[in-house]
Amino acid sequence: MGDDLDNEWWLTEKEQTEKDADKEQEYDVSNSKGKVKGTGNKKRSYDDTVAVAEETSEQAKKKKKPKKKKTEEIEVKESAGQWSDVVGSLRDYFKGKIPVIEFEDLILSEENFLPHNEYLNDLSTYLTCTIRKWKKLSASDELKTKSPIVLVITSAAKRAVDLNRQANNFKGKCTSAKLFAKHMKISEQSKFLSKNKVHFAVGTPNRVSSLIDQDALDITAVKYVILDWNFRDLKKRRMVDIPEIKKDLLNFLKDNVLPTILNGSRLKIGIY
Incomplete structure (x- = not known):
């Protein structure tokens, strides 16, 4: 069942x-x-x-893979300018623009220059190493109005202010003058130079040339002209790379500095 x-x-x-x-x-x-x-x-x-x-x-x-840069950075190898760079720039710029006789006068030798800023030191260090008699010169009773001992030439007003500050350790307690358009009117600068014995001055080539043309600045008694040659702006340009500044700078050298040297002055050019 x-x-x-x-x-x-x-x-x-x-x-x-x-x-x-x-x-x-x-x-x-x-x-x-x-x-x-x-x-x-x-x-x-x-x-x-x-x-x-x-x-x-x-x-x-993807996280480990580095991101590509949208724009390539401009890389400029820093190198210290030398006296031959200044002479070369002068001759290249004025070739064919001035009479042959004047052109031949654009020849300077290494003796007309201070040692260049080989190690790209700050301004106080460079000036201390190259102008050994600064204390004696700045204390001299022979100092004249309208003629600073050291005249620094740079590209712009802001840069001039920075250089004046950088030179504090070198200058010590002395009278300084800022010779550029945005600081004072040219009439005010002329009045200041005529009333004060200035030891140290910093300015742009255009304003300095204008003061010389108005007899407000006497370069014949200047001991040292320092060119801010190696400085580069945000676009990596030196002042000799900027057309309008280059024109003012080289004309200042041709019309004022070179004739002073050729007339027997012991003026020395520094390349900072």
């Missing part, structure tokens, strides 16, 4: 056999689907893990 409980007794033997076969087929199909489903899930889980790992690796590479 126990064996007959699972059978449907009213069916014939043939009908029971067919029904049992149908159940076995359903079981096999159901079991097969379960296996495929399970296998599929495992495969997708593995693929997802690999994809996440690859994505994380790519992100790490």
Whole structure:
């Protein structure tokens, strides 16, 4: 009897056999689907893990990879100007622009220059190393009005202010003059120079030339003219690289400094 409980007794033997076969087929199909489903899930889980790992690796590479600069920086190798650079600039600029006789006068020798600023020291250090008799000169009773002992030529007003400050350790307690357009009117500068014995002056070539033309500044008694030759602005330009400043500078040298030297003055040119 126990064996007959699972059978449907009213069916014939043939009908029971067919029904049992149908159940076995359903079981096999159901079991097969379960296996495929399970296998599929495992495969997708593995693929997802690999994809996440690859994505994380790519992100790490991107973080480590340095960013490219949008614009390339202008690199200029700093080198100290020498006396031959000044003479070369003079001759190149005025070649074919002035008579041959004047052009021949543009020749200066190393003896007309102070040692150049080989190690690109600050202004106080450079002046201390090259002008050894400063204390004696600044204390001399022979100092005249309108004629500073040291005249520094630079490109702009702001730079002139900076240089005047940089020279404090060298200057000590002495009278200074700022000779550029944004500090005082030219009439005020002329009045100051005529009333004071100035030891140290710093200015732009245009304003200094204008003061000389008005007899407010006497360069014949100046001992040292220091050119701020090596300084570069934000665009990496020296004053000899800026057309309008270059014109003023080289004309100042040709019209005022060179004639003073050729007339027998012991004036020395420094290249800072």
